[in-house]
Amino acid sequence: MFPLPEADGRTVDDFPDHTSEMAALRTLGLPVNGFLGTALDAAGVHAHLDDLQSRRDALDYQIDGAVVKVDSRPQQVALGSTAKAPRWGVAYKFAAEEAITRLRDITLQVGRTGVITPVAELEPVALAGTTVSRATLHNWDELARKDIRVGDTVVVAKGGDIIPKVLRVLVEMRTGAEQPLPPPASCPVCGSPTVRREPEVALRCGNARCPAVMAGRLRLFAGRDACDIDGLGGRWIDLFLERGLVKGPADLFALDRETLAGLPGWGGKSADRLLAGLERARRRPWAAKIFALGIPQVGVSTALTLARNHANIDKLIEATPVSLADLPDIGPIVGEQVCAFFTADDGRELVDSLRAAGFFLAEEDLPPPPVAVGDNWFAGRTFVLTGTLETMTRAEARAAIEALGGKVSGSVSRATDVLVAGAKAGSKLDKAQELGIETVDEEAFARRLADGRDGDAGKDT
Numbered sequence: 001m002f003p004l005p006e007a008d009g010r011t012v013d014d015f016p017d018h019t020s021e022m023a024a025l026r027t028l029g030l031p032v033n034g035f036l037g038t039a040l041d042a043a044g045v046h047a048h049l050d051d052l053q054s055r056r057d058a059l060d061y062q063i064d065g066a067v068v069k070v071d072s073r074p075q076q077v078a079l080g081s082t083a084k085a086p087r088w089g090v091a092y093k094f095a096a097e098e099a100i101t102r103l104r105d106i107t108l109q110v111g112r113t114g115v116i117t118p119v120a121e122l123e124p125v126a127l128a129g130t131t132v133s134r135a136t137l138h139n140w141d142e143l144a145r146k147d148i149r150v151g152d153t154v155v156v157a158k159g160g161d162i163i164p165k166v167l168r169v170l171v172e173m174r175t176g177a178e179q180p181l182p183p184p185a186s187c188p189v190c191g192s193p194t195v196r197r198e199p200e201v202a203l204r205c206g207n208a209r210c211p212a213v214m215a216g217r218l219r220l221f222a223g224r225d226a227c228d229i230d231g232l233g234g235r236w237i238d239l240f241l242e243r244g245l246v247k248g249p250a251d252l253f254a255l256d257r258e259t260l261a262g263l264p265g266w267g268g269k270s271a272d273r274l275l276a277g278l279e280r281a282r283r284r285p286w287a288a289k290i291f292a293l294g295i296p297q298v299g300v301s302t303a304l305t306l307a308r309n310h311a312n313i314d315k316l317i318e319a320t321p322v323s324l325a326d327l328p329d330i331g332p333i334v335g336e337q338v339c340a341f342f343t344a345d346d347g348r349e350l351v352d353s354l355r356a357a358g359f360f361l362a363e364e365d366l367p368p369p370p371v372a373v374g375d376n377w378f379a380g381r382t383f384v385l386t387g388t389l390e391t392m393t394r395a396e397a398r399a400a401i402e403a404l405g406g407k408v409s410g411s412v413s414r415a416t417d418v419l420v421a422g423a424k425a426g427s428k429l430d431k432a433q434e435l436g437i438e439t440v441d442e443e444a445f446a447r448r449l450a451d452g453r454d455g456d457a458g459k460d461t
């Protein structure tokens, strides 16, 4: 049994019952649920469960039930346990909360692997503390099995997870106007014929270059667990695809500042932020890079296992289903998927293009990181130089500012961010002060330059 801290030394067997054990844990400062209660008989247990269920929506965490335990420790010991679980405790599940609503439409979602999922568009209905207007229908087999039709009155529920689902149709509510929706013959996004890879039940878009598939891949690639690219949200990915700027993740690395800065809603600052984010992407941990490839069945933890057992991309490509099956948590199915990914044309293309973009270089083989332009004091700000600089020429000062992502302008206006005032500064200094513009002398300017060049990002002293 697990010991309590040394100062105490008691174990679970030193407590007469579960209640006093929990009380001891609470005095030690450990979080113990406040809804713990005791009952003398079954009616008391049910009363407590009913009370808990009535409070369910008001809790700031989700619960799907409660555990009923025998309180007395000697009785627990007497009851013992099976190979799987103690005989003195049982999980009581609340009935899933259900609501009745009308299914207005069924829309199709194309995921990053090309799988086309039917989604129920519902008349909004209150369910378990939230308003639900969409629910997953999983796949076409399920849709057919439950005989769900557009216009149906349906029962929706929230199961263990957050996404609600359609449980069943109230057939008796049908008017005859309800329409079944056959599986689509073509992709709703690109129009390519759909395919079904036996023995899968999923229906897929057969086009590896489907914009929905590319958008999904790019989203995964840029996401937090993958490359964590700052400044690349879903709407920008859609914009890049629309404009034909990228077709896959590797194209991101070829984007240039000028193109980016000219996009609607963009500017120098956002361009620099993205470019710095892409530079950091090349330095992401190896496991994150594997996850970023979007190999089917490979989540964050599988990617970590693959990374620990394969030093680099070449070693990973050489892996076989047999060698992978030996790794912890990777069964034959995942092993097959990994190998199939690297032998399929689009997987190979993705790897080759990323390799060409320097994505798989080890940290030590990468050129030294440039100053994170997006992060330093100069980036995206407009400077005006005035007066005489002692340690550098105007041209040198201008070049230094621009190298760190700043701009230099000739006259002071409301668009000016910083005035660099050398000796004998005149009217520009007066105007800057009048407009409340930040002013630095040469010494402070030189210090900022040194910080910027060292990549001393964002140090605002």
Ligand SMILES: [Zn+2]
Residues within 6 Å of the ligand: 110, 187, 188, 189, 190, 191, 192, 205, 206, 207, 210, 211, 212
């Ligand atoms: Zn498609």
